[in-house]
Amino acid sequence: MDARLSFVTLAVRDLAAARAFYVGGLGWEPALEVPGDVVMVQVGEHLVLSLWDLAHFEAEVGPVARGPGGAPVTLAHNCRTRQEVDAALAAAGRAGAEVSAAVERDWGGYSGYFADPDGFRWEVAYNPGPIGQAVLP
Incomplete structure (x- = not known):
């Protein structure tokens, strides 16, 4: 596979x-x-x-698990710059998402989160490392 x-x-x-x-x-x-x-x-x-x-x-x-807390998965959207991260989080907020502001991360990047109407969490990140750059279009 x-x-x-x-x-x-x-x-x-x-x-x-x-x-x-x-x-x-x-x-x-x-x-x-x-x-x-x-x-x-x-x-x-x-x-x-x-x-x-x-x-x-x-x-x-089949049935889905229900209970408190978020789903144990995140989706991610990588950006080329910190400014793009802030803009994407702002757009999500305007669309009605619950947003956690981006911060500098210990791993060398910058990221924040938003939750869609069902609580699925999206990470919006700037990752300057090779794997972060590899996923950009």
Whole structure:
């Protein structure tokens, strides 16, 4: 099996709210929409973010864990500069996200976080190291 990721699927409680955040708020363009079921956004050359209605997700995949705290996963968006990090976090805030301001990190970069309407956390980072630069378009 190739080391590759094709889709990231988020099971969302309110598909309309998720669409409003990602499409209306962040300005991302849907590549495919099935009303009431799924919204898919091409987020990389070979990568799609799929926002899938929770009930439809559970019908196919099975029950999801519920409880306090955030999901034990983060998504990440890397930027070329610290200023781009601040701008991206500000855009997420304007779209309605809960935002944690970016700070200098011990690993040599600069990052902050935002949470989408379902609480999925996104790291927005400037990573000056080789791996951080490798993921930039």
